[in-house]
Amino acid sequence: MRELSLHIMDIIENSISADATLIELFIEENTLKNTFTIKIKDNGKGIDEEMLKNITDPFVTSRTTRRVGLGLSLFESTCLRCNGSLKVYSKVNVGTEVVATMEHENIDRPPLGKIEETVVTVLLNPSIDLVYEHIYNDKKFVLDSREIKRILGSDEINTPEVLLWIKDFIKENLKEISGGAF
Amino acid sequence: MKTIQELEEIRKRTLDKVNQRKDRTTTRIVVGMATCGIAAGARPVLLAIMEEVEKLGLTDVVVAQTGCIGLCKMEPIVEVIKPGEEKVTYVKMDAEKARRIVREHVKDGNVVEEYTMHVIQGKILNDYKVEKE
Numbered sequence A: 001m002r003e004l005s006l007h008i009m010d011i012i013e014n015s016i017s018a019d020a021t022l023i024e025l026f027i028e029e030n031t032l033k034n035t036f037t038i039k040i041k042d043n044g045k046g047i048d049e050e051m052l053k054n055i056t057d058p059f060v061t062s063r064t065t066r067r068v069g070l071g072l073s074l075f076e077s078t079c080l081r082c083n084g085s086l087k088v089y090s091k092v093n094v095g096t097e098v099v100a101t102m103e104h105e106n107i108d109r110p111p112l113g114k115i116e117e118t119v120v121t122v123l124l125n126p127s128i129d130l131v132y133e134h135i136y137n138d139k140k141f142v143l144d145s146r147e148i149k150r151i152l153g154s155d156e157i158n159t160p161e162v163l164l165w166i167k168d169f170i171k172e173n174l175k176e177i178s179g180g181a182f
Numbered sequence B: 001m002k003t004i005q006e007l008e009e010i011r012k013r014t015l016d017k018v019n020q021r022k023d024r025t026t027t028r029i030v031v032g033m034a035t036c037g038i039a040a041g042a043r044p045v046l047l048a049i050m051e052e053v054e055k056l057g058l059t060d061v062v063v064a065q066t067g068c069i070g071l072c073k074m075e076p077i078v079e080v081i082k083p084g085e086e087k088v089t090y091v092k093m094d095a096e097k098a099r100r101i102v103r104e105h106v107k108d109g110n111v112v113e114e115y116t117m118h119v120i121q122g123k124i125l126n127d128y129k130v131e132k133e
């Protein structure tokens, strides 16, 4: 994938397919320690132990339309290329956490890209809540869809008007915390 | 800089819209967002659809995303479901084509034939020209 935010989209899509109702996306960039960490945690149906063993093997998939699963193995190869790793923790009926690490300054690291578009795409599902926390060195931005729903007085935040506003809101805030690096 | 309080104004403005959307005339526009869709550019397609719906002020439309539609080679895929009409599946979408679908099909009611999926004798032909040969 050309952007890390597209990998994130894909990993969150797994959470949605696993019937998650709450997804937590945590991104931490530390340019001094040269680390880029992405954590995606959900409360979906989880992955059983047997499957978890080989979860980043492209031939492990529960889908029936094609025999190869792609998302996790693709993301893992990106992490490995950037001297990092991809770990998947999961418990049946509790949830799943995917932790990806990379070197921040690695030449092979894709840019984060349009993470705000990934977030609003997830928010198109009115029954799913998302907490997005982004740390850039010592600055932090947090967006919680539950707070937005509370302010709007409705769970139906999946209108283009609201989502396009959220998109710009995220973009501006990321610019702010990163000192214009995005 | 935008503050979260601006949502309060949006709330006041959109209360009626949300109520309108509940009636039966709602059209659904669904974009497939599996790995192949995402890799092929489904996200910009989805954003283009949202922008066009907003630009044209269409209130009787719900934009949604779904996982795998099962047609990897045809991604990005957009489905338009109008009440009382058969579902129309558009394949190999990009942002520009998607905007056209919102204008011509969703708003004006004319299916954009050249982008639809063509199934001939059980085989999917993704190329419109092939069908004419």
Ligand SMILES: Nc1ncnc2c1ncn2[C@@H]1O[C@H](COP(=O)(O)OP(=O)(O)O)[C@@H](O)[C@H]1O
Pocket: A014, A015, A018, A042, A044, A045, A046, A047, A055, A060, A061, A062, A063, A068, A069, A070, A071, A072, A073, A096, B035
């Ligand atoms: N968050 C999750 N919750 C439950 N199951 C998951 C999750 N993520 C991945 N899986 C399981 O792992 C499999 C492989 O995922 P992935 O590599 O993304 O390929 P694909 O989604 O194409 O099958 C999925 O089919 C699914 O069974």
Ligand code: FES
Pocket: A065, A066, B032, B034, B035, B036, B037, B067, B068, B069, B070, B071, B072, B073, B075
């Ligand atoms: S796996 Fe390709 S469209 Fe679903």
Ligand SMILES: [Mg+2]
Pocket: A010, A011, A013, A014, A070, A071, A072, B035
């Ligand atoms: Mg997947």
